[in-house]
Amino acid sequence: MLWNTAPHNRQKLAIARRNKLVVANWKMYGSLALCRETINQLNHIIQPGADLIISPPAPYLSELGRLAQKTGIHCCGQDVAAQQNGARTGEWSATMLAELGCHHAIVGHSERRQHHREDDLLIAAKAQACIDAGITPIVCIGETLDERNAGQLERVLGQQLDALLATAGWREAIIAYEPVWAIGTGKVATPAIAQAAHQFIREYLAKTDADAADEMMLLYGGSVKADNATALFAMPDIDGGLIGSASLEVHSLVRIYQAASLTSRAAAQMTL
Template sequence: MKKGPLSAFTRSPNKAANVLPIPPARQRLVIGNWKMHGDLDLCLETVSVLADVVTPQVGLVLCPPAPYLGEIRRLAQGTRLDMSAQNVAELSGGERTGEWSARMLAEVGCRYAIVGHSERRRHHLECDQLTAAKAQACLNAGITPVVCIGESQLERDNLLTEHILGRQLRHLVQIPGWREVVVAYEPVWAIGTGHAATPDEAQAAHAFIRACLAQTDPVAAAQISVLYGGSVNEHNAAALFAMPDVDGALVGRASLSPQALSRIYTAALRS
């Protein structure tokens, strides 16, 4: 698979100039995004396997399709497992058949909600402004938005990675609550392809994201959790988590196996 250079991303990720200090407050997270997969049996198996694995050191978040949020809440009651929605409306209510508000998600127990996932951008034509509005709606309801950003293969090949990431982040930092978000770098060329970014590629992108945020607020940039998403699995997770600016993962296909997700989480604990 062709991978274009990343211009300024090619600097060594191990140089101190490219890595902002990691403050104690930076949260490490592993989020399992089932997308439009799963059933009640998977809900039961996943909670059964993972409930005793979770520790306070690293958060573990399950992100099932919306019809199963209530079942996950019921099964996970009394455990350290957290729950996320895969989508949310930018409005607090109204005539929007098929949508749900952040307040509703908070009421059923969601601590997080994914916004701006590449599949929402591609299939539902969601733009940067809408993603930022959804993020602020989450914050208004006490939910942490997981804001997804990333470039396509064509954009990468044309050396536009920094331009795309910078544009997406510029819209994000315009909302009042941006300092409380989680950012997920999900290179579109890696999602579902089996071709994850190398640890050095992921680190370079994450360092660039943090440097962009630092132009607005260096302290917040150092504190925001930046997750990697894109063909994360139990075989590459440990190497990705070893990178200083990779604070966890947004896991797709591999999260459909509770055993695989458990091993990914264990790798995050050991990093």
């Protein structure tokens, strides 16, 4: 069960395990106008079985949270410090995100790994800091093209997962598989390639806790667009997407969310 966030007196957040989930990561883009437009366009289409989280740049979190109240749309930090406080100019803690009403935070995005030299141990510490504050971390893992071509996919993913598995709260995390070679490049893993990686991740987690692995939400991130979202989300081990540039176009984000909702309904009908 995912929790609403904040150290005290928080309610449980109504995002169920293995619901379809769309996370819009705006990176260092966006504006107050985009916050307003996005909420206005999406607040009436939220459906049971498919959840939407928006992760704007930090200066917009408070306003987006205000706009999103009672819409069913949730806010998410793009990063978080491993510490809960300290003399660390330019950083913010998970407790601070919780105070703003955030229920999630992205940690370990490939751009943080590349540009800020974040390693697996730091990312795991950030994930645990989120969990300690009642926030669900969305932990990003993935391989480069050179690593994939060298047959190192499983070694790289396993190493990244091992750091997370060493934390006490790993079962509360969401994992986003984002092949580095598909981020912002226009390249995208085929549904079969993405499913194979997600299946490996779930099976790897199952070696430690099969029940937790079965419930773990696994997202795909890497040039997800409106025209490939349905096929990706239909894969049995893909529970949704971490969406980058396509989430900055409101019409595109609407279509991606609708794809998540459609595949969620189709999966529910198959179980009847």
